[in-house]
Amino acid sequence: MDEEFAFSEASEKEFMETLERYPTKMAALLPALWIAQNQNGYITPPIMEYIAERLDLSPVHVYSVCEFYTMYHKSPPGRYHIQLCRTLSCVLCKMEDIQGHLESRYGIRAGKKTEDGMFSLTLAECLGSCGTAPVMRVNDVYCENLTIAKVDRIIEACKRGETLEEDPMLAH
Ligand code: FES
CATH class of the missing domain: 1.10.10 (Arc Repressor Mutant, subunit A)
Structure with missing residues (x-):
């Protein structure tokens, strides 16, 4: 309780x-x-x-x-909580490919937390950065113009415990 x-x-x-x-x-x-x-x-x-x-x-x-509002967690989030935008501009820029990659390569699934507690993912409404779609937010850091390769770099940096804010190649 x-x-x-x-x-x-x-x-x-x-x-x-x-x-x-x-x-x-x-x-x-x-x-x-x-x-x-x-x-x-x-x-x-x-x-x-x-x-x-x-x-x-x-x-x-x-x-x-x-x-x-997806920004409010109803259960404890992962250490890195990812919000992946699922609104029009990001859909047109293939956010589904990013979502599929997160799931197939890292086991990060929408609405779930990974077994090690490291990552959780929600699909969010427009994150307000449509001009740089596709976009996701990792905790408080915006990661924009996503590609599969960039997502790989972001996830690997998180696994190493690095701070995304300090790396302009990952944030923005
Ligand atoms: S549609 Fe994705 S940030 Fe606006």
């Missing part, structure tokens, strides 16, 4: 600052969930209830928002 949840002191401070920046409590829902996810690693039902109570929203509303 999931544990009860409450913001830590640091999260509470961030939450209160966030509330001040938004006109209504409802408008602060996405950042509030983000703060909770940063604290816990993923969003659980008790977290949804906690956020609903803090923002005077129904738990069902919070649940539906969590389900809609």
Whole structure:
């Protein structure tokens, strides 16, 4: 059973600052969930209830928002969480080939975490970088203009524990 949840002191401070920046409590829902996810690693039902109570929203509303946005994890993600864009520009630029390669070569499957806990994958709606399709995001790093060879370099770099941000050949 999931544990009860409450913001830590640091999260509470961030939450209160966030509330001040938004006109209504409802408008602060996405950042509030983000703060909770940063604290816990993923969003659980008790977290949804906690956020609903803090923002005077129904738990069902919070649940539906969590389900809609792929950036919110409903279970612990892999050490490297990959979001692969599945929207039009990326489809036209053969994101299916990238997805197929991730699965056949590395066993990284959509909606799943690899057995070693290293990678997880979700198919995301437009990541906002359509001009550089196909695109995926590995944790917080955008990897654009993907090719099979570039994906191989990215995955191998992750396996070696390298930081993608520091390598312009992998990020961007
Ligand atoms: S369609 Fe893939 S980033 Fe916009």
